[in-house]
Amino acid sequence: MEALSPTMEEGRVVKWHKREGDAVKAGDTLAEVETDKAVMDLVARADGVLRQVAVAEGQTVPVGSVVAVIAVPGESGGGQTAPASAPVPAVKGEGGQARPAPARSPAPAAAVVAADATRVKASPLAKRIATETGVDLKLVTGSGPGGRVVKRDLEEAGRREKGEVRGAAAPPAVPPQAPLPSPISPALRGGAPYEDVPLTQIRKTIAKRLATSLGPIPHFFLTSEVDMERAAEARDALNRQLGDRGKVSFNDVIIKATALALTKHRACNAWFQDDHIRYWNDVHIGMAVAVDDGLITPVIRDADRKALLDIGREARELAEKARSRRLQPNDYTGSTFSVSNLGMFDIDQFTAVINPPEAGIIAVGAITSKPVVADGQIVPRRRMRITMSCDHRVIDGATGAAYLKTLKEMLENPLAMLL
Amino acid sequence: MASQFDVIILGGGPAGYVAAIRSAQLGMSTAVIERDKLGGVCVNIGCIPTKALLHSAYIAKLLREAKEFGVDAGSVKTDYGVAMQRSRRVSDQNSKGVEFLMKKNKVTVVKGSGVLQPGRKVKVGSDVHEARKAVIIATGSRVKGLPQIGLEINKTTVISSDEALFLEKAPATLAIIGAGAVGMEFADIFSAFGTQVTLIEALPRILPLEDAEASDALAKSYKKRGIEVIAGAKVKKGTSAKDKVTLEVEANGATRKIETTAVLMAAGRAVNVEDIGLAECGVQVTERGFIKVDPGLQTTAPGYYAIGDVAGPPMLAHKGMREGVTVTELIAGKKPHAIKYDNVPSVTYCHPEVASIGLTEDQCKERKLEYVAGRFPFSANGRARGTGETEGFVKVLRDKQYGEILGAHIVGGHASEIIHELAVARENEYTVEEVELAIHAHPTMSEAVAQAALDSLGRVVDM
Numbered sequence: 041m042e043a044l045s046p047t048m049e050e051g052r053v054v055k056w057h058k059r060e061g062d063a064v065k066a067g068d069t070l071a072e073v074e075t076d077k078a079v080m081d082l083v084a085r086a087d088g089v090l091r092q093v094a095v096a097e098g099q100t101v102p103v104g105s106v107v108a109v110i111a112v113p114g115e116s117g118g119g120q121t122a123p124a125s126a127p128v129p130a131v132k133g134e135g136g137q138a139r140p141a142p143a144r145s146p147a148p149a150a151a152v153v154a155a156d157a158t159r160v161k162a163s164p165l166a167k168r169i170a171t172e173t174g175v176d177l178k179l180v181t182g183s184g185p186g187g188r189v190v191k192r193d194l195e196e197a198g199r200r201e202k203g204e205v206r207g208a209a210a211p212p213a214v215p216p217q218a219p220l221p222s223p224i225s226p227a228l229r230g231g232a233p234y235e236d237v238p239l240t241q242i243r244k245t246i247a248k249r250l251a252t253s254l255g256p257i258p259h260f261f262l263t264s265e266v267d268m269e270r271a272a273e274a275r276d277a278l279n280r281q282l283g284d285r286g287k288v289s290f291n292d293v294i295i296k297a298t299a300l301a302l303t304k305h306r307a308c309n310a311w312f313q314d315d316h317i318r319y320w321n322d323v324h325i326g327m328a329v330a331v332d333d334g335l336i337t338p339v340i341r342d343a344d345r346k347a348l349l350d351i352g353r354e355a356r357e358l359a360e361k362a363r364s365r366r367l368q369p370n371d372y373t374g375s376t377f378s379v380s381n382l383g384m385f386d387i388d389q390f391t392a393v394i395n396p397p398e399a400g401i402i403a404v405g406a407i408t409s410k411p412v413v414a415d416g417q418i419v420p421r422r423r424m425r426i427t428m429s430c431d432h433r434v435i436d437g438a439t440g441a442a443y444l445k446t447l448k449e450m451l452e453n454p455l456a457m458l459l
Numbered sequence: 460m461a462s463q464f465d466v467i468i469l470g471g472g473p474a475g476y477v478a479a480i481r482s483a484q485l486g487m488s489t490a491v492i493e494r495d496k497l498g499g500v501c502v503n504i505g506c507i508p509t510k511a512l513l514h515s516a517y518i519a520k521l522l523r524e525a526k527e528f529g530v531d532a533g534s535v536k537t538d539y540g541v542a543m544q545r546s547r548r549v550s551d552q553n554s555k556g557v558e559f560l561m562k563k564n565k566v567t568v569v570k571g572s573g574v575l576q577p578g579r580k581v582k583v584g585s586d587v588h589e590a591r592k593a594v595i596i597a598t599g600s601r602v603k604g605l606p607q608i609g610l611e612i613n614k615t616t617v618i619s620s621d622e623a624l625f626l627e628k629a630p631a632t633l634a635i636i637g638a639g640a641v642g643m644e645f646a647d648i649f650s651a652f653g654t655q656v657t658l659i660e661a662l663p664r665i666l667p668l669e670d671a672e673a674s675d676a677l678a679k680s681y682k683k684r685g686i687e688v689i690a691g692a693k694v695k696k697g698t699s700a701k702d703k704v705t706l707e708v709e710a711n712g713a714t715r716k717i718e719t720t721a722v723l724m725a726a727g728r729a730v731n732v733e734d735i736g737l738a739e740c741g742v743q744v745t746e747r748g749f750i751k752v753d754p755g756l757q758t759t760a761p762g763y764y765a766i767g768d769v770a771g772p773p774m775l776a777h778k779g780m781r782e783g784v785t786v787t788e789l790i791a792g793k794k795p796h797a798i799k800y801d802n803v804p805s806v807t808y809c810h811p812e813v814a815s816i817g818l819t820e821d822q823c824k825e826r827k828l829e830y831v832a833g834r835f836p837f838s839a840n841g842r843a844r845g846t847g848e849t850e851g852f853v854k855v856l857r858d859k860q861y862g863e864i865l866g867a868h869i870v871g872g873h874a875s876e877i878i879h880e881l882a883v884a885r886e887n888e889y890t891v892e893e894v895e896l897a898i899h900a901h902p903t904m905s906e907a908v909a910q911a912a913l914d915s916l917g918r919v920v921d922m
Contacts, residue, residue, distance in 0.1 A: 163887060163889070164887075164892070165863050165889070168861045168863075169861050172861060184888075185796060191888055
């Protein structure tokens with residue numbers, strides 16, 4: 041299964057265009073494959089006979105799996121069939137043994153490069169072993185010169201998979217079937233303030249490729265319109281109750297919700313650190329404040345654990361300090377995620393620029409009353425648009441979307457913050 | 460006088476002097492303590508002078524065969540004494556070269572026998588030198604005799620390579636006990652200088668650590684030129700008289716007596732671990748007598764490291780040299796590439812030369828590995844035919860499933876030079892395909908490597 045798009049992780053075979061026994065030429069469409077983005081053609085990378093179809097129509101397999109075997113015409117079809125999980129289309133060699141295409145001759149090797157959208161540094165032997173055992177090299181951390189994946193890394197990965205390696209000293213190779221080191225796992229409280237997760241091959245590649253597309257940080261943006269009716273009601277009720285003891289602003293609510301949502305999506309609460317990603321367990325929210333000669337983002341530390349009133353007080357103090365240029369370095373460094381609010385300027389929606397090394401920022405627009413269809417009726421609702429800028433090196437589309445959804449739910453139903 | 464250095468190295472052989480240079484390059488003040496000449500056994504009484512003598516032997520062989528090539532050199536006379544003198548000059552040049560390198564790199568050379576003391580100190584005579592970072596033990600090894608059967612080295616009739624390298628003339632007859640690299644090389648040398656050589660090996664074949672096919676090829680070649688080869692032989696007793704030695708040798712179920720002018724002991728080496736203060740510093744040795752080291756070459760005493768022959772097999776200069784680089788980089792806080800002990804080439808410089816890397820075919824079988832042996836004989840190689848070096852072959856052992864080069868064995872002219880292609884391949888985990896895909900110049904002996912790789916894939920071209 042080729043990676044037919046840079047973000048494709050698996051593909052569903054929609055329809056086979058060739059049957060077993062059909063002659064195929066390089067470039068012929070073998071099958072239609074549904075990717076994460078569209079239905080695309082899977083084309084043959086070598087001439088020969090379609091010896092075996094390994095994946096049935098309707099079946100979904102990960103990128104790198106064998107979907108079919110193309111054999112040299114005239115070769116007996118016997119011999120070993122590559123295991124279904126082996127990554128590269130195998131081609132029968134003159135020796136009569138099934139050999140994967142890459143090492144045989146330059147032509148199929150080129151096809152393999154094309155088949156694999158992300159280049160992986162690995163020794164030829166490691167590539168061969170990965171091919172035959174179905175290990176995705178992109179998920180293996182290399183220990184060879186320059187981070188090259190060598191045989192030992194695959195052996196380690198294999199042992200890990202079998203549960204044989206359990207030492208803290210073991211290199212952080214990732215077993216083939218395991219997901220990426222899951223930053224989504226809930227943060228551990230009371231432990232280390234952060235956890236450094238080495239970049240896997242795919243992460244490195246994404247970082248390199250996307251960084252060349254849009255400035256040093258490859259941004260992408262997700263916008264969602266949030267119904268602020270209940271949040272407004274809750275805020276009004278709170279402020280009535282507080283009376284003279286203080287006031288809760290929408291900004292405070294948004295900061296609190298942003299922070300709480302991050303505790304449920306640690307993947308977004310992260311720093312990109314060139315060769316690793318630092319997933320923070322602590323949540324420190326940077327709050328963009330416009331000052332006379334520019335912009336600064338003072339930090340509200342542990343915003344997820346602070347009461348709304350405390351957030352509000354701190355936010356006002358920091359904003360005041362920022363405008364009077366009294367911020368200490370400690371006041372504006374170490375944020376793990378940021379919020380930029382231009383609602384007070386009547387901006388409906390905008391995209392904020394990420395504050396490196398953070399991986400995301402929420403841009404908050406104005407709350408405006410709009411006609412909305414609810415239960416078949418057109419009713420006026422207070423609505424607010426939020427746009428999340430994501431560093432694609434750290435956050436993928438779905439990851440960012442999942443976070444934004446949680447944030448939206450919290451803002452639309454403030455009780456969700458108590459969950 | 461007491462002085463302080465960052466690193467003190469005990470022993471200026473190949474492991475020690477390379478460690479010293481690398482240490483100095485890394486900005487550490489460095490001292491080498493050497494009781495004899497810099498360069499150690501390798502430069503003075505090992506690798507280097509034997510290579511000079513082997514070349515003399517090779518010239519003799521060439522001249523004897525020259526007529527066939529259209530060059531009549533008349534009757535060839537040899538003089539071991541002259542060859543020996545030349546080999547001494549080569550050794551001295553090399554030793555001076557090491558001295559120059561020490562100066563160039565500002566390494567302090569302390570002459571004398573060093574004894575380790577606790578606290579990273581080394582005592583030389585009445586001076587105590589202290590190492591701020593590390594003491595590296597690189598005291599090497601020496602030849603050993605077999606005193607239990609009457610073959611203690613007496614330096615006249617029972618000699619070691621130490622004496623053989625200084626003989627003024629070749630003995631009339633010579634029994635060599637041990638057919639490893641040293642025994643094989645001296646058999647080649649003395650045979651070329653007119654000595655009637657008997658080569659005795661306890662294990663079932665000569666060059667016992669090499670691939671069986673290599674052993675067979677060399678046994679055949681040696682017998683052809685009149686060297687008597689007795690393998691699987693047990694020397695039961697040795698009786699040393701004033702100008703001869705009588706050996707009782709049991710082989711093939713029979714015991715026979717061999718009378719010889721001299722016996723050359725070439726059966727193993729002993730490491731130099733005595734009287735250097737190891738126990739006092741808490742440096743432990745293994746059951747086999749080597750200094751115990753961890754993967755970072757540190758001994759059981761923190762701050763004391765060991766490299767080269769004393770740190771364990773293979774007892775080869777190039778293995779020690781690599782350890783010298785690695786250990787100093789570790790001491791300097793760098794993260795050097797881990798040494799691959801299964802990728803140390805082994806070379807015997809007899810004629811034809813024998814060079815190998817990785818596993819032998821027997822080892823592949825013992826480990827129950829699925830492998831394919833690819834072979835290519837030099838008799839089918841154009842360059843070898845031209846130079847008359849058609850003896851030998853290249854053999855590549857390919858892992859059946861993944862194409863890994865499990866081992867490679869070369870017998871033939873310049874095998875010692877050709878093997879490195881396969882050393883590079885293995886170090887970088889190239890498979891036989893990458894070796895074959897690299898275009899080899901034609902006509903060269905190295906083409907045989909590509910052809911053997913192809914043969915392992917079932918598609919040899921030139922045969």
